[in-house]
Amino acid sequence: MNATTPFVPRAGYAEIDLYAPRPAAMAIDLSDNTNRWGPSPAAVRVIAESASASLSRYPQAYSDALRFALANYVGAAPPSITTGCGSDDVLDSAIRAFGEPGDRVTIPDPSFTMIAWFARLNALAPMLVPLDADYDIDAEAMLACDGGTIYVCSPNNPTGTPATRERVEQLADRTRGVVIVDEAYAEFAGRSLVDLALARPNVLVVRTMSKAFGLAGLRVGYAVGNPELIGEVEKSRGPYKVSALAERAATAALTEDIPWMQRHAALVVENRERLTQALFERGLNPIPSSTNFVLLPLTNASTIADRMRQLGVAVRALEGMRPVSAALAASGGSTLRISVGPWEQLQAALDALDHARAECA
Ligand SMILES: *Cc1c(COP(=O)(O)O)cnc(C)c1O
Numbered sequence: 001m002n003a004t005t006p007f008v009p010r011a012g013y014a015e016i017d018l019y020a021p022r023p024a025a026m027a028i029d030l031s032d033n034t035n036r037w038g039p040s041p042a043a044v045r046v047i048a049e050s051a052s053a054s055l056s057r058y059p060q061a062y063s064d065a066l067r068f069a070l071a072n073y074v075g076a077a078p079p080s081i082t083t084g085c086g087s088d089d090v091l092d093s094a095i096r097a098f099g100e101p102g103d104r105v106t107i108p109d110p111s112f113t114m115i116a117w118f119a120r121l122n123a124l125a126p127m128l129v130p131l132d133a134d135y136d137i138d139a140e141a142m143l144a145c146d147g148g149t150i151y152v153c154s155p156n157n158p159t160g161t162p163a164t165r166e167r168v169e170q171l172a173d174r175t176r177g178v179v180i181v182d183e184a185y186a187e188f189a190g191r192s193l194v195d196l197a198l199a200r201p202n203v204l205v206v207r208t209m210s211k212a213f214g215l216a217g218l219r220v221g222y223a224v225g226n227p228e229l230i231g232e233v234e235k236s237r238g239p240y241k242v243s244a245l246a247e248r249a250a251t252a253a254l255t256e257d258i259p260w261m262q263r264h265a266a267l268v269v270e271n272r273e274r275l276t277q278a279l280f281e282r283g284l285n286p287i288p289s290s291t292n293f294v295l296l297p298l299t300n301a302s303t304i305a306d307r308m309r310q311l312g313v314a315v316r317a318l319e320g321m322r323p324v325s326a327a328l329a330a331s332g333g334s335t336l337r338i339s340v341g342p343w344e345q346l347q348a349a350l351d352a353l354d355h356a357r358a359e360c361a
Contacts, residue, residue, distance in 0.1 A: 012120065025314070028345050030339040030345060032339065035216075035264065036345060037342065038214055039217075039218075040213050040256075040260060043257070046248050061239035062082070062234060065251050066083055066242060069251045070222050079230065080197075080226065082223050083241070084242065086219040087207060089219075091118060095122055097236035099177075100148075103147055105151060106148075106149070106150045107126055108151070108156070110131065115182075124149075130322055130324050131156075135324065135325065137167050142171060143170070146176075149180060150180070152171070152182070154183060155189045160287055160291045179203050180204050181193050184207065184211055185291035187261065188272075197224045201226050203225060204223050204224070205224045207221065208220070209250050212264070212292075215249070219243075220247075268292045271343050271346055276288060276294055279350075293340060295337050297334070301317040301318070307360065312352070313348055
């Protein structure tokens with residue numbers, strides 16, 4: 001090996017950057033949609049109890065105990081479930097499993113930005129199709145551009161809005177490829193397409209333990225679908241992706257802490273409606289949400305978010321959003337995304353927002 005031989009990166013990786021690192025966490029951090037009441041207590045207990053027994057051995061290759069607990073949770077048979085290192089890993093594996101290099105992945109816009117990035121990492125071409133003015137998917141436009149996999153996020157990050165079932169069914173009926181439905185926020189939405197994934201050959205619903213169960217640091221995600229689809233995602237994913245501790249902790253959360261999760265999800269819904277109302281009362285124009293965050297179209301969102309951070313509250317500024325609605329056009333595509341937690345934290349966020357807006361006016 002010649003030490004001067006230049007390293008040549010893979011073609012297509014030149015324009016791919018590392019995922020942007022997030023700023024340091026703050027005491028009141030409403031920036032990343034995690035559970036602001038903390039993690040499932042059963043998961044925490046099981047990690048403390050089982051560390052010495054778990055760490056020196058390999059986990060199960062395909063997480064069968066966790067698969068069983070998830071099957072029970074969603075009302076499916078175990079062969080209809082696969083797991084991964086966060087739902088990001090499941091989404092990445094699915095995109096790779098369902099597309100040949102060069103194929104298209106059709107993605108609504110605005111939506112979850114990681115998907116275009118995963119498409120490019122796997123040498124597929126992301127095709128962005130605008131949401132309609134009600135933030136619903138435009139099924140006809142997505143089918144017109146379709147060349148393989150179609151991604152739908154419902155309810156959608158960052159708009160907080162669901163896709164209508166009929167439109168997802170249209171996609172499933174008419175595409176030659178697979179429809180991936182990302183339900184990271186299903187527990188806050190009171191609706192799900194898991195039944196569609198179990199009834200159709202080409203619908204994969206992807207979900208996570210990161211949001212409602214408060215386990216983002218554990219990295220456990222899963223998918224529900226026809227066993228044939230699930231088998232292909234598992235090939236693509238590879239073995240040993242869920243660590244032994246993660247499998248035990250997530251299984252405990254699903255076995256013991258469903259009531260804990262449901263209680264906090266109900267609080268999210270209550271506080272979300274209260275926050276939305278408080279924003280409307282300020283003459284602002286938040287988008288009514290089905291998730292654990294609220295998107296607020298707002299001019300100068302980055303400046304406002306920086307000032308709020310100085311005041312001790314972290315929220316996420318998202319700029320340059322495609323102006324699919326009148327509210328987004330009015331703000332020039334500039335928005336704040338505020339995660340919903342305990343009311344004291346939301347009140348602090350509202351106070352910081354009022355200060356920042358008064359100063360920036
Ligand atoms: C938070 C989120 C996820 C979850 O990612 P994990 O890798 O499971 O932590 C997936 N999809 C969307 C749209 C999200 O907002």
